[in-house]
Amino acid sequence: MSTGTITDPAPLDAADPLAAHRDLFVGAETPLVYFDGNSLGRPLRVTGPRLAAFVEQEWGGRLIRGWDERWFELPLTLGDRLGRACLGAAAGQTAIADSTTVLLYKTIRAALAARPGRTEIVLDRDQFPTDRYVAAGIAEETGATLRWIEVDTSAGVTPELLAEVVGEQTAVVLLNHVAYRSAWLADAPALTRIAHDAGALVIWDLCHSAGVVPVELDAWDVDLAVGCSYKYLNGGPGAPAFVYAAARLQDELRQPLQGWMGAADPFTMGPSYEPAPGMRRWLSGTPAVVGMLALEDMVDLLGEVGVEAVRAKSVGLTAYAAEVAAELLPEVAPASPTDPERRGGHLTLSHPAMREVTAALWRRDVIPDYRDPHGLRIGLSPLSTSYAEVRAGLDAVREVLDEVTA
Numbered sequence: 378m379s380t381g382t383i384t385d386p387a388p389l390d391a392a393d394p395l396a397a398h399r400d401l402f403v404g405a406e407t408p409l410v411y412f413d414g415n416s417l418g419r420p421l422r423v424t425g426p427r428l429a430a431f432v433e434q435e436w437g438g439r440l441i442r443g444w445d446e447r448w449f450e451l452p453l454t455l456g457d458r459l460g461r462a463c464l465g466a467a468a469g470q471t472a473i474a475d476s477t478t479v480l481l482y483k484t485i486r487a488a489l490a491a492r493p494g495r496t497e498i499v500l501d502r503d504q505f506p507t508d509r510y511v512a513a514g515i516a517e518e519t520g521a522t523l524r525w526i527e528v529d530t531s532a533g534v535t536p537e538l539l540a541e542v543v544g545e546q547t548a549v550v551l552l553n554h555v556a557y558r559s560a561w562l563a564d565a566p567a568l569t570r571i572a573h574d575a576g577a578l579v580i581w582d583l584c585h586s587a588g589v590v591p592v593e594l595d596a597w598d599v600d601l602a603v604g605c606s607y608k609y610l611n612g613g614p615g616a617p618a619f620v621y622a623a624a625r626l627q628d629e630l631r632q633p634l635q636g637w638m639g640a641a642d643p644f645t646m647g648p649s650y651e652p653a654p655g656m657r658r659w660l661s662g663t664p665a666v667v668g669m670l671a672l673e674d675m676v677d678l679l680g681e682v683g684v685e686a687v688r689a690k691s692v693g694l695t696a697y698a699a700e701v702a703a704e705l706l707p708e709v710a711p712a713s714p715t716d717p718e719r720r721g722g723h724l725t726l727s728h729p730a731m732r733e734v735t736a737a738l739w740r741r742d743v744i745p746d747y748r749d750p751h752g753l754r755i756g757l758s759p760l761s762t763s764y765a766e767v768r769a770g771l772d773a774v775r776e777v778l779d780e781v782t783a
């Protein structure tokens with residue numbers, strides 16, 4: 378059911394300079410509507426053959442020699458390439474390792490230890506659960522206290538809100554760059570400055586921005602950052618995460634999971650742990666080489682396309698989704714910022730029936746996410762999503778909403 382005033386997606390797709398990139402992704406040609414690329418991105422077509430070739434040639438052919446030839450350095454070489462492609466990080470500051478959860482533990486502990494005498498971890502009430510849970514566990518373990526920023530679930534942390542809570546006891550400020558629920562895009566440079574003015578270190582969780590929103594970690598003077606690689610970086614389910622530590626802090630920071638792969642000379646196998654210089658000290662155990670291969674493919678693609686172009690399409694897609702939703706779903710409330718400058722790569726629409734609507738949409742191969750309270754979350758991966766797909770998905774929301782509220 379259309380009001381007739383909604384912009385036709387066809388000319389938008391025809392004018393989209395990235396439209397052809399859709400064909401690079403597995404499944405993008407099917408009628409399924411995928412609104413969950415911010416939870417698990419689609420695989421690139423090149424990744425299947427690349428995994429098969431890895432098994433036959435690198436793993437099967439080189440066997441243990443692969444470590445010396447490429448794998449031992451891969452967390453750092455790929456980290457550097459990821460840093461250059463979409464994090465604004467010069468070489469030597471990014472490593473691929475662990476999961477975001479584990480890297481949150483490592484970075485928060487390292488930051489706390491670097492601010493002796495200060496006891497507070499500042500974070501917001503609405504940040505992703507794993508961030509809050511890890512911080513709470515560290516507080517129990519170390520005696521640190523959590524100091525909460527109260528935020529509106531349809532918005533996020535502003536400089537004013539942060540300035541109210543930081544103080545001389547703040548050791549570390551932990552923030553999400555794009556809020557997982559509302560898509561609020563935090564003003565990272567301003568918030569980083571506020572943390573620094575209070576004498577604290579800042580950790581940015583970039584899970585919902587890496588690969589879709591340009592990030593400038595060096596220019597913003599960020600201390601530490603973490604993020605996952607399976608959303609807009611299309612690394613695949615459970616692919617390892619990334620960690621950034623500013624070069625100026627690397628000698629000073631000590632992460633707590635002292636494993637042999639982060640030691641100065643792993644193969645000396647000496648009696649005690651000495652951290653490796655540079656980013657290698659952020660590693661703990663054997664790197665997940667197979668898990669990095671799909672990410673490598675996406676980093677190649679992002680390097681070619683440029684994250685600014687990805688962001689331009691992302692803004693186009695979320696603006697179009699907001700426009701269509703406003704026309705087609707007048708009873709639904711926007712639960713994301715209306716200003717595209719403050720909005721990340723997804724859009725959340727709120728209505729009391731959205732849990733039921735989401736379940737019904739999945740049954741008809743329209744795949745968004747549901748997030749409490751009442752949020753239908755539409756994740757739009759710019760390189761694999763078309764404007765026509767946005768329109769088809771929202772038409773389905775209209776039909777299903779009519780059915781479940783009839």
Ligand SMILES: Cc1ncc(COP(=O)(O)O)c(C=O)c1O
Pocket residue numbers: 476477478479505507508553557582584585605618
């Ligand atoms: C902001 C944020 N942090 C962390 C995570 C997850 O961390 P992990 O990959 O360790 O499950 C997610 C999503 O799952 C997230 O959205």
Ligand SMILES: Nc1c(O)cccc1C(=O)C[C@H](N)C(=O)O
Pocket residue numbers: 415416417557584
């Ligand atoms: N990591 C996930 C998983 O292992 C299973 C299901 C969903 C996820 C997610 O990534 C959730 C996502 N971070 C969110 O913002 O809700």
